[in-house]
Amino acid sequence: MSAAHTDVEEVTQANTAFYEALEQGDFEALSTLWLTPTDLGVDEEYHDPADTGVISCVHPGWPVLTGRGEVLRSYALIMANTDYIQFFLTDVHVSVTGDTALVTCTENILSGGPAPEAGAELGPLVGQLVIATNVFRRTSDGWKLWSHHASQVLAENSEDEDDDSPA
């Protein structure tokens, strides 16, 4: 297998591992999958003007979260409020350039919150169609997430439609 094929396969696996950690509510696994500046050899004590390896995350409809503190706290909250979540990934596209990989995919999500009353097994299940752009960085410990931006698809957009949404 060529190096390019291997890269694409490894990135695809890292992307799958990210969603599996969410499905399993595995906070430790999730924390390990997100990049740290030390993964890139940056001394955490050093004030780095380029903010090398500083992560960011946008959940659907949310503002930007920046840095491991904010990002991981948001996942702890989401996990605490989600009893069941499953991702069916479609349209996974990988573009690798040097040590960075860009993944776009459609997250077909089925999720349920905590049971609304004692005795019930789950809250009502909700289906969502979400689009994600995930940026991974190559490290000595494998590909790690540098950025995740997810948003809901509000309307089907066919190419012959006249759509005037801004950038």
Add this chain to the structure above:
Amino acid sequence: MSAAHTDVEEVTQANTAFYEALEQGDFEALSTLWLTPTDLGVDEEYHDPADTGVISCVHPGWPVLTGRGEVLRSYALIMANTDYIQFFLTDVHVSVTGDTALVTCTENILSGGPAPEAGAELGPLVGQLVIATNVFRRTSDGWKLWSHHASQVLAENSEDEDDDSPA
């Protein structure tokens, strides 16, 4: 100025140039700002399994657009349907790692469509709060856009709120 400071400044300028091209409806400038595989020395005739330098773009509420054809066509449509658009960028954050830069920013947008009736100057102005993650790649011709993902902020999310939006 250190190399890190220079990188951050150059990336910030490339990010500003992207929004200026949109404000001015300058399709040629916009096309030049988006990455091409040839910018990275990839032969366009070669079937590249890693899709090196292949761009992607998500407008608010839209599905993913992949490749220069789809992405640039969407901007031609948007420009054709937008008589006036202005971006006030806030919360611009730049993280540079090697030859890749990640920019997050808030796009405070004011826009107007074509005049609904002859004689009117502009359609009604609409304000929008949009969050963007822009990924730039260093090339011999400056920093170029590899990915743009934009989404609307649907609700304010303060840290002490209990929010259960999924990933």
